Amino acid sequence: MKRALIVDDSRTMRMILTKYLRALGFEIKQAGNGLEGLKALEEMEWADVALVDWNMPGMNGIEFVHSVRAQEKYSELRIMMVTSETDVERMLQALEAGADEYVMKPFTQEIIQDKLSLLGLAA
Amino acid sequence: MSITKQDFNFVRDVVRSRSAILLDDNKGYLVEMRLSALAQKEGIDDVQTLISTVRDKGNISLRELMVEAMTTNETSFFRDRHPFDAMRDTILPELIEKRAATRSLKIWCGAASTGQEPYSLAILLRDSLPHPSLWDSKIIATDISPEVLGKAERGLYTQHEVGRGLPAAMLVKHFKRTGLEWEVKDELKAMVDYRRFNLVEPWMGLPKFDIIFMRNVLIYFDTDVKKQILTNALKYLAPDGYLFLGGSETLLGLGLDYHRVNLGPVSAYCPGA
Numbered sequence: 001m002k003r004a005l006i007v008d009d010s011r012t013m014r015m016i017l018t019k020y021l022r023a024l025g026f027e028i029k030q031a032g033n034g035l036e037g038l039k040a041l042e043e044m045e046w047a048d049v050a051l052v053d054w055n056m057p058g059m060n061g062i063e064f065v066h067s068v069r070a071q072e073k074y075s076e077l078r079i080m081m082v083t084s085e086t087d088v089e090r091m092l093q094a095l096e097a098g099a100d101e102y103v104m105k106p107f108t109q110e111i112i113q114d115k116l117s118l119l120g121l122a123a
Numbered sequence: 124m125s126i127t128k129q130d131f132n133f134v135r136d137v138v139r140s141r142s143a144i145l146l147d148d149n150k151g152y153l154v155e156m157r158l159s160a161l162a163q164k165e166g167i168d169d170v171q172t173l174i175s176t177v178r179d180k181g182n183i184s185l186r187e188l189m190v191e192a193m194t195t196n197e198t199s200f201f202r203d204r205h206p207f208d209a210m211r212d213t214i215l216p217e218l219i220e221k222r223a224a225t226r227s228l229k230i231w232c233g234a235a236s237t238g239q240e241p242y243s244l245a246i247l248l249r250d251s252l253p254h255p256s257l258w259d260s261k262i263i264a265t266d267i268s269p270e271v272l273g274k275a276e277r278g279l280y281t282q283h284e285v286g287r288g289l290p291a292a293m294l295v296k297h298f299k300r301t302g303l304e305w306e307v308k309d310e311l312k313a314m315v316d317y318r319r320f321n322l323v324e325p326w327m328g329l330p331k332f333d334i335i336f337m338r339n340v341l342i343y344f345d346t347d348v349k350k351q352i353l354t355n356a357l358k359y360l361a362p363d364g365y366l367f368l369g370g371s372e373t374l375l376g377l378g379l380d381y382h383r384v385n386l387g388p389v390s391a392y393c394p395g396a
Contacts, residue, residue, distance in 0.1 A: 086282065086300075087300070088295050088299070088300055091291055091294070091295045092295050095291060095292055095295065099291075101290070101291050102291035102294075103286065104282050104286065107286060108283065108286075110287065111283070111286040111287060114199075114286070114287050114288050115286075117204070118288075118290055
């Protein structure tokens with residue numbers, strides 16, 4: 001089974017993404033900010049993909065991406081930003097930090113599936 | 124209220140005579156859906172009234188809009204992905220090497236629709252060419268519908284449209300924000316030449332192509348028309364060129380002078396048996 005980590009401070013957003021990803025055969029773990037996300041990754045041992053919001057209290061999404069990409073053990077982890085930040089500069093910043101894909105809110109189930117497909121994680 | 128058999132037959136006959144596209148008997152829902160949208164747009168009460176206005180009152184402009192509504196397809200960037208992977212990994216590197224002396228590559232996109240397919244091809248071509256500005260590279264993108272060609276030429280897409288199938292790295296490289304929408308950058312627009320073209324009318328004004336994309340359009344035609352289109356395409360395809368069809372379309376059994384080439388999960392067709 002594929003594993004995903006959802007890092008978002010909105011409980012509603014975590015629920016929506018969980019529903020979409022479960023339908024695609026993923027096992028899910030959730031975290032409410034970047035720090036919790038790093039802890040969750042340690043506990044999970046491995047994950048295929050992390051879906052990460054940008055603006056969160058504590059550690060934000062871009063700090064989470066930098067921290068994950070600094071650790072060799074997570075080199076296989078794919079990172080997909082899922083955020084309401086829709087400026088080109090923000091997208092470039094995320095990609096340069098090491099995010100693999102970028103989804104702008106609001107999104108649909110089709111978009112999440114398409115983006116996971118680009119990462120080789122969905123049909 | 125679903126469409127009557129009599130109304131469906133009338134629409135099918137009009138669409139067939141005007142575009143040679145054949146609507147199967149089970150496409151009643153499609154007629155209903157597409158013509159409901161048209162009726163609403165034109166301020167007509169319902170589909171039945173729209174059809175009777177065309178049939179009984181001979182409204183020609185409405186008839187053309189009806190044909191257009193029935194021949195437009197939904198699409199997305201890099202739709203079905205595998206043909207584009209084959210283009211990036213195999214076809215373009217091979218043809219770029221072969222054409223290094225002439226520095227010329229021409230692609231025909233035969234069902235341009237709202238532009239996602241031609242721009243996907245333009246992105247691949249631009250990102251594959253060693254020095255794009257030194258090449259005469261062009262995508263001729265044709266469609267029967269002037270309305271969709273207008274949208275394609277503008278190159279403006281919603282957040283939802285660019286979210287479908289387009290990698291983020293390509294979005295930031297080849298598009299710019301224009302208000303709430305995303306606009307194809309000028310250098311990419313300049314690579315695509317949009318033209319209205321009816322595949323069942325005489326073919327004129329087309330150059331020789333290295334690659335022809337004619338995906339998900341032949342399914343609408345009967346066998347004789349399909350054979351005619353594909354025979355015409357042979358005349359416009361370079362001897363070492365490639366023809367791509369939709370995933371559910373095949374040349375098998377048509378007795379045409381093409382051979383199939385396997386490219387991983389997809390196939391293309393080359394001239395010669």
